Amino acid sequence: MAGTSEHIKTILALLPETPGVYQYFDKEGKIIYVGKAKNLRRRVSSYFNKVHESPKTNILVRNIYDLKYIVVKTEEDALHLENSLIKEYKPRYNVLLKDDKTYPWICVKNEHFPRVMLTRRVIKDGSRYYGPYANVHLAKTVLAKIRELYPIRTCNYALTPENIKHKKFRLCLQYHIKNCKGCCEGFIDENTYLGYISEVKQILNGNTQQISHMLQDEMNRLSAELKFEEAQQIKEKYLLIEKYRSKSVIVSTSIHNTDVFSYEEDENAAFVNYMHIRGGSVVQSVTIEYKKKLDESASEILALGIAELRTRFKSTSKEIIVPFLPESEFEGVEIVVPQRGDKKKLLEISQQNAKQYKADRLKQSEKLNPEQRVTRILSRLQKDFHLPALPMHIECFDNSNIQGTNPVASCVVFKKAKASKKDYRHFNIKTVEGPDDFASMKEIIYRRYKRLLDEEQDLPQLIVVDGGKGQLSAAVSSLDELGLRGKIAIVGIAKRLEEIYFPGDTVPLYLDKNSESLKLIQQMRDEAHRFGITHHRNRRSKSQTVSILDNIIGIGPKTKELLLTHYKSVKRIKEVPITDLELLIGKNKANIVFEALNKNISD
Structure with missing residues (x-):
């Protein structure tokens, strides 16, 4: 991509991994190529990241000064739309069928x-x-x-x-x-x-x-x-x-010379997408952005967008398809808010492109200012959880207690919504006998924050415990003992339905599965689980090795290392014949190991 302009590179970085159609423009702003893609990012990027075998393709790439794209729902939709755009604009580098045959x-x-x-x-x-x-x-x-x-x-x-x-x-x-x-x-x-x-x-x-x-x-x-x-x-x-799966209708012969408008917004901006349908086909799609100044209504901004785009593209369509009625009326034009059918499907395509444009703008803004993304995610979390402060420092706890052996726990730390691995901590459960998740959670919460208080270290704004009401209540009791109940917010996340529990509240919070707040909490929970399982496995393996080989009188560290290096595990050492052990460590030591391991099995 050495010869690619910064403008093109910026667009490539924002391309979605969805089906769609892409259009290449020359320096005069003329469409020179239209293509379809199952994955827009992968397909379009492939033009710019290598030298192509075909000289014509290399010439095409050298003449690309701008590119635009339209997202659709399926690869078949992309195929139909590509066909429509090629027929409309007849781009220089596209193959055009001389007999002008169309699809059946x-x-x-x-x-x-x-x-x-x-x-x-x-x-x-x-x-x-x-x-x-x-x-x-x-x-x-x-x-x-x-x-x-x-x-x-x-x-x-x-x-x-x-x-x-x-x-x-x-x-x-x-x-x-x-x-x-x-x-x-x-x-x-x-x-x-x-x-x-x-x-x-x-x-x-x-x-x-x-x-x-x-x-x-x-x-x-x-x-x-x-x-x-x-x-x-x-x-x-x-x-x-x-x-039977009927094909998606992106074009329809019953819809002719029609404008389609859709609307999308966020806190600071509004986006209006425009599609023009001619001869039953989508031939144009563009999205414009309005910066909000006052409390403008959606119907007011949609009306502005319709007037601007129809003037810009000199549209004379007598029918406009919209998601809701605009504030203003347009003389001689029928405004339709479809509820079903082909027109509704065309409106959905337009709305999908407006949403994609909004997402691209957000990605571009956050790429230029990474702190903006962190602030947005944490502000959303603060709002969802009704936190008194922005949770810049979050800690998540998980118990690992497999088959009742070697109970351990883990604490992972996220700062500014990113993992701070140097602050991760493992805990070996000391005061709890047997598998008791509630008591284990109470112990590790107390130990963690007693130490932070003693060492006068910074406390988190939010604690997340992996578990439902039981684990949360145990953790809260430790915070009460330490006098931290009102100083640190705490929630529990249950695995079954991803419910979020708050202290003293019997009704859980259910976040949308696509919520960035939920995704951050899930990421922390999964990381705590992974970190805890790794420590548990290491401790269990170490415990098994120590309890058997290190306690055999007459077997030193070198012999133990030789056995484990050769046989990989204590289990395999138990399974080999004594004659094989004699060849590796000698007759006397082989007898000692063999008798000790067999005695261990019989016990």
Whole structure:
């Protein structure tokens, strides 16, 4: 990345690891390349971190002066959006198909006994089109599944009531192999057939839940009537519906020349994303930022954003899709707040990009000022836990008591939301007999803070104990004894549902699983557990070695080291024949070790 500009490097550092489409611009601001990515950060960075084998790619990279990206939900969405943008802008370095073929659609024809068919041509004849699909194979697979489920005709006969009445057509092979009900001979009425078509449309729209429930009820009814063969046929349809995953709709032929706006904000700024839909495709996406000065409302800022962006891009769209009504009205424009369907999905794409822009700005700001991130996280923690001071110094405790042996505890220390490993401490439990987590927690809390008080060291603003109400109560009792109850905040975190307990409060706090406060507490808890387990294993291993080898009279440190170096563990030493021991340490010492270890086993 030696020749990459600082501007490009800054953008690369902020790229998300999500699916999306990226656009490269030359020094005149013209789009010269559009690409899709399953992982935007990995894909875009690959252009700038090496010399490419293709000379054309190297020329492309040298001409990139700026880049932008649009995040989407799936890789398939990225494919559709890439196709739309390439057709709109015809970038210099993109491959353009000379025959201008596009992706396939599934069409439900506007006719008597509608056909469901594959097409690459979208004709405004009242038919309903679904897609486009990423490839022909996917579209054919969907169409095949539909024909497995429903007896939809495949012929191109004009099945008007008059033609059917005059019996102008004959039954074909599809009827005889039970793929069609015989529409041409009037063996099925049109209303029943349209019922199949209605369900087909629901499947193509992704609304499969209602059909699944209907099939499940029918399956249960047939089973109750002991009609197991018919129930099995319904079950096969039900399983096909459940396995079917309709593609995500990022474009729709029913949406034309439309503007989509979404809104996102934080304490200091508001973000408005704009997408323009032309010819059923997303062809433009941009986000702008407003710095809040007063207590401006969201509807007021959204109105400002709509006016600014429509003027900037000279939009003449007569329809605007928004998440809520803006404060101002726009003459000659219909404002839509969608609740479901294709327009709702387009609004979600716009909202996703507004959120991503906000996240990028925050990352960029925190990269320039790392202390800002620390302050933000700790301020959030202070607010969530109602702490009197910013918790710059936090300590977390965990007991390690595996199978009741060698009880130990650990204390990890975080300063400014980062691990301060030089301040970590281990504790061997001294006053507690047997596995008693509550008593062990009480002992280590008392010992830790009695020592800090005696040595006049700084106390933490927050203590976290790994455990629920029992461990928390034990820790609080030690703070009471030391007179620290009101001076240090303390909470407990229970493992099962990640509940946060406070002293004297029987109802726990449940934080959002994505909360930065919870993630910091979990990180500390996991680090305390890891640190404690490591110490416990070392102590248990040392205890096992000391109690057996070091107590054998006649076996010195060198012999012990030789045995452990060769056999790796006391367990393996016990398992080897005495003759092998004689070869390693001599006959006399081998007899001593063998008898001592066997005596230990018999005891």
